[in-house]
Amino acid sequence: MLILFLAVLFFRLPYIIGSEPLVYEVDWLLVGEVLNSGKVLYKDLISPISPLSAWTYMVVDFVFGKSILVLHILSVLLVTYQFSLFNNIMLRNKAYNENSYIPALIYALILFTFYDFFTLSPALISLTFILLVLDNIYLRIENKLQDATILKTGIFMGLAVLFYLPSIFFLLATILSFALLTSLVLRRYLLFLYGFTFPIALVLIYFYWQDGLEALISQWIEFNLFNSVQPVIDLRSILLIVIIPTLVFLVALYKTFSAKRFTNYQVRVQQVMFIMFLAAFGSWWISEKQAPYELLAFVPSVAFFIIHLIFQFRNKMRAELFTLIFSIALIALNYTMFYQYSALHFLGDFNALKSSKSIHHELVKDKSVMILGGSTDIYKSVNRIATDYYDPTLSEIILMEMSEKEQSMALYKDIQKNQPEIILDFTGIFNHHYDKLVFKNMKYKQLSKESYVRN
Structure with a gap:
């Protein structure tokens, strides 16, 4: 894990050292700066950002100032926790027929799909809590879930939504997973929903106290859920970003569901991950900007099935060669789109992501x-x-x-x-x-x- 952390840090260094601020990085830190001046979110600052994300950037601005570098460093630390957590979840729940650190490696690798995955975005923070929810779904499949854990699962899901509202689709995916793949009694469903609503209720009470509840509902909930999105880059740019992991994922999906050597429990785990993949689609579809970083919701499910593809190679040399080629292709594509003078960069609309100097x-x-x-x-x-x-x-x-x-x-x-x-x-x-x-x-x-x- 230490080696993987150092590798992630090493491959991100060119971006950390030489990157220009992205428009939404500037936006997040400006929100933090305004909140530090004493203004109340939504009431004194009209913005669709989720409340816990706004308060996170407020803390970052208070401690470090408007530092883009800090967002990148915090992102590396959070990603390290995520790939360690993902690896432990897969090993503890015996999702694969082999025990190794391949899940951590592939999870970290998928996070190199595009360079705006490298910042501390609301979607990245929310993904941490979705992984914790995922772990508890697996425990429920094995009938190891206690009432306290059900309550915690709901709280994790509520926190995920408070950091990034489109994560609400993972609430539906969690309930669907419980309904289709486990025998959860009504009392536990209610306990899960109580845990989900508890952190949200605390936030609503705070804004009611600040006379900003109506503004929160209209700006955060209604705007994000019901207004048509304005993509920050065009569809061709998105396709350029996801082309490699998508092709490999489709092959992995076919190979996984056509294989016959999995236990009933492992099949259920695969079904949960596919439901999570569908939830990620919904999450991205209603996201405010449909920006590349909002594709982070796909990372756990895409990584999960690609790992299955690697483990199905009977020849270990072929498995290692495939992993090496996949890694080089993904990292090389990322760098190619990052450096603005490459031919591939001009095929997309990536300059729209950069914060440029205004004529004003x-x-x-x-x-x-x-x-x-x-x-x-x-x-x-x-x-x-x-x-x-x-x-x-x-x-x-x-x-x-x-x-x-x-x-x-x-x-x-x-x-x-x-x-x-x-x-x-x-x-x-x-x-x-x-x-x-x-x-x-x-x-x-x-x-x-x-x-x-x-x-």
């Missing part, structure tokens, strides 16, 4: 700024985010649902409260109200079509 950089630098529309990474050089309307997509939806009078009042109240020195309006909403007397009295001078400066 000099205008907003070290100022208090309000931005409507645009991109949140424009805020990275400002002195202070001077608006509640932080997330561009969600904020525009909220403002456009208002009547013209409500819109005018909301903007006036926000500007009075936060006192921005610069307003950048990429939506035209502020521009629409700019000629009204109440905004004229605020003494903002229009510099260009979208920029305004306070005299």
